Amino acid sequence: MPVFTSRRSLILGGAAALGLPLLPRRARAADAWPTKPVKFIVPFAAGGTTDILARVVAAKVSEEYGQQFIVENKPGAGGNIAADFVAKADPDGYTFLVGTPGTHAINKYVFKSMAYDPIKDLAPVIIIARVPNLFSVTNALPVKNVAEFIALAKSKPGEFFYGTPGLGSTAHVSTELFKSMTGVNIVHVPYKGSAPALTDLIAGRVHLMIDNLPAAQPFAESNSIRPIAVSTATRWPLMPDIPTIAEAGVPGYEAASWFTIAAPAKTPMDMINKLNASVEKFIKSEDGTARLRKLGAEPAGGSPEAMQAYVIAETEKWGKVAQFAGIKPE
Known part of the structure; x- marks a missing residue:
C-alpha cells in the first residue's frame, strides 16, 4: 500500500532532522500577522x-x-x-x-x-x-484659583452650574469627584457634546467645566474662558503655569480621560x-x-x-x- 506524506509532514520532518525547533502554529501565525x-x-x-x-x-x-x-x-x-x-x-x-x-x-x-x-x-x-481635564470658569466669575472657587461656591450653595458633554462623561464624573472631595453644592447641566457646553460657559450661562483639555484649550488660549487648574496628578507640560487641582487645594484629587x-x-x-x-x-x-x-x-x-x-x-x-x-x- 502506498504511503502518502503531506507537504506539512515533510517540512516538519525536515526541520526535526536538522534539529530546528518546531514552533507552535499560533506563534507562526503571529510572526506573519497581519x-x-x-x-x-x-x-x-x-x-x-x-x-x-x-x-x-x-x-x-x-x-x-x-x-x-x-x-x-x-x-x-x-x-x-x-x-x-x-x-x-x-x-x-x-x-x-x-x-x-x-x-x-x-x-x-x-x-x-x-x-x-x-x-x-x-x-x-x-x-x-x-488626557487631562481642564478646570475652567466663565470670565464673569470673580475667582482666580480653585481655593477661591470653593470658598465662593460654599458661600452660595446651589447657585452655580457646571456644564458637561453629557451624563456619565468624564467631565461629569470628574466634577462629581471634585464635589465629593470638597463638599461644594454645584448643579449639573448636561449638554449633547462639549461644544454647546463650552459656548454656554463663554456666555456665562454655566459657571465652570472640568472638561477634556483638547476641547477646552483653544478657548482658554484665546481668553474666552479662564483656566485655573488641570485634573491630573502632574502639571500639563504645555501649560506649566497652571497648577493641578490637587496642588490648588484638593489634595489627592486626580482624574483623566x-x-x-x-x-x-x-x-x-x-x-x-x-x-x-x-x-x-x-x-x-x-x-x-x-x-x-x-x-x-x-x-x-x-x-x-x-x-x-x-x-x-x-x-x-x-x-x-x-x-x-x-x-x-x-
Whole structure:
C-alpha cells in the first residue's frame, strides 16, 4: 500500500532532522500577522479625540507592518455599540476597539442594559494616552484659583452650574469627584457634546467645566474662558503655569480621560503582545510623544496586564463617584 506524506509532514520532518525547533502554529501565525487589513473600531464620530488618536496610531502601525489599519467609526450609546461589536467579533487579531473610560469603566453605571462585560469580553492591549481635564470658569466669575472657587461656591450653595458633554462623561464624573472631595453644592447641566457646553460657559450661562483639555484649550488660549487648574496628578507640560487641582487645594484629587486598544477576548496573546510593542515604541518615541502632546494627550503605554489593572481600579473609583452622585442606570 502506498504511503502518502503531506507537504506539512515533510517540512516538519525536515526541520526535526536538522534539529530546528518546531514552533507552535499560533506563534507562526503571529510572526506573519497581519496578513490582511486590520480594523480599529472607534466608538464615536470622526473628528473627536478618540478618532484622532486612533488615526495617528493606525497610520504609524500601517507603515510599520505594510498592511492597512483601517479606522471605522461606530458611534452610539456612549460607545457601547462599538464595544459590543468588538466583543462579539472573531478573536483572530483583525478587529480592535479604541476604548475610553466610558466603554471600559463608566457606562456600566449609566446604562441599564450592557450587552458586553468590559473585563470578561475585551482583552487589554495597551493604554495609548491619558488626557487631562481642564478646570475652567466663565470670565464673569470673580475667582482666580480653585481655593477661591470653593470658598465662593460654599458661600452660595446651589447657585452655580457646571456644564458637561453629557451624563456619565468624564467631565461629569470628574466634577462629581471634585464635589465629593470638597463638599461644594454645584448643579449639573448636561449638554449633547462639549461644544454647546463650552459656548454656554463663554456666555456665562454655566459657571465652570472640568472638561477634556483638547476641547477646552483653544478657548482658554484665546481668553474666552479662564483656566485655573488641570485634573491630573502632574502639571500639563504645555501649560506649566497652571497648577493641578490637587496642588490648588484638593489634595489627592486626580482624574483623566484615557484611550486604550482592546481586542475580543481569546485573541491570541502573541498578536496582542506584537501590537502592544509596536504602539509602545511609537508613543514613547520623540516623534510620537510630540504628536500626542500636540493633541493634548500624554503617552501612557505599559503591558496588557498593567492596562487591565488600571481599568479595574478606574471602574471601582468611578463606581464610588456614581454612588455619591446618585447616577442611576437608564
